[in-house]
Amino acid sequence: MDLTNSILSYRRFLKRRNYSGNTIRNYLNTLTHFLVWVRVPIEEVTPREIGHYIDFLLDKRLTAKTINCHLNSVRQFYGYLRTEGRLSSDNPVKEGRGLRMPQPLPKYLKDEEVEALLKVVPKLRDRAIFMLMLRSGLRVAEVAHLKFSAIDFRRGRILVHEGKGGKDRAVYISHDALRALVEYLRVRPPGGVQHVFLVEKGTYRGQPLSVRGIQKRMEYYGRRARLKTSCHHLRHTMATQILNAGAGLVTIQDLLGHRWIQSTQRYCKVSNVKVQQDYYKAMEKLLQAHEGKRDDG
Numbered sequence: 673m674d675l676t677n678s679i680l681s682y683r684r685f686l687k688r689r690n691y692s693g694n695t696i697r698n699y700l701n702t703l704t705h706f707l708v709w710v711r712v713p714i715e716e717v718t719p720r721e722i723g724h725y726i727d728f729l730l731d732k733r734l735t736a737k738t739i740n741c742h743l744n745s746v747r748q749f750y751g752y753l754r755t756e757g758r759l760s761s762d763n764p765v766k767e768g769r770g771l772r773m774p775q776p777l778p779k780y781l782k783d784e785e786v787e788a789l790l791k792v793v794p795k796l797r798d799r800a801i802f803m804l805m806l807r808s809g810l811r812v813a814e815v816a817h818l819k820f821s822a823i824d825f826r827r828g829r830i831l832v833h834e835g836k837g838g839k840d841r842a843v844y845i846s847h848d849a850l851r852a853l854v855e856y857l858r859v860r861p862p863g864g865v866q867h868v869f870l871v872e873k874g875t876y877r878g879q880p881l882s883v884r885g886i887q888k889r890m891e892y893y894g895r896r897a898r899l900k901t902s903c904h905h906l907r908h909t910m911a912t913q914i915l916n917a918g919a920g921l922v923t924i925q926d927l928l929g930h931r932w933i934q935s936t937q938r939y940c941k942v943s944n945v946k947v948q949q950d951y952y953k954a955m956e957k958l959l960q961a962h963e964g965k966r967d968d969g
Contacts, residue, residue: 869881
């Protein structure tokens with residue numbers, strides 16, 4: 673088998689499937705790690721070799737999530753080869769071969785922690801960024817790639833183009849987040865760049881702010897507020913808060929852009945206020961019914 677040609681064809685296949693550039697790079701990068709490691713022709717790889725590869729990755733102290741990403745890349749590649757008729761043998765990476773993964777609860781900030789964080793954010797740009805994550809549930813990459821054309825100020829809405837998984841969705845801007853955004857735009861340096869958030873100092877001044885740049889700002893403010901937090905925690909905080917306020921799971925799923933409702937259901941486990949309200953409401957009905965029966969007796 674012409675391996676180089678097969679990889680190039682696979683790359684074209686992924687592009688035709690409309691995978692994002694970042695996803696394609698990750699797939700090919702993890703696949704390359706396997707192809708460098710394997711000592712037999714790829715058409716001769718068996719589940720036994722895959723087991724040895726898992727052991728190799730474990731010895732490198734990679735997490736279960738990272739190892740499963742490696743296995744998924746290899747499995748997808750073999751699936752492509754079989755579909756295209758380039759391989760006749762079975763896929764050596766069997767379904768369910770991945771490692772069991774822990775299911776940590778989503779981490780979120782309490783109200784007083786949100787207040788403490790925002791208290792140490794004087795820069796209008798950074799405050800606007802954090803408020804969009806906190807109120808609209810945007811991912812850090814979605815904030816970094818946000819353009820003026822995606823913002824509907826009149827309707828208080830943002831159209832997220834090609835979010836995670838290449839999906840589009842609409843999110844909404846609360847009054848306080850919109851106010852923070854407008855205050856930043858009043859002082860934003862003019863220019864032809866369509867991205868909303870720009871680097872303000874140094875060599876890259878006037879260029880779009882990167883994902884890592886936003887994450888570093890969060891790390892800086894987290895230290896100042898003495899909080900162990902991240903950009904993603906603000907997104908989790910938004911989901912938890914609106915669930916406690918009575919929003920339905922399907923609504924939250926749409927706002928966050930979750931593909932599976934199971935991802936959204938995880939917030940029920942940390943939304944103690946909602947659970948508490950439902951418990952006491954149900955218990956009140958139960959006790960009333962019990963008292964009624966006793967009075968009748």
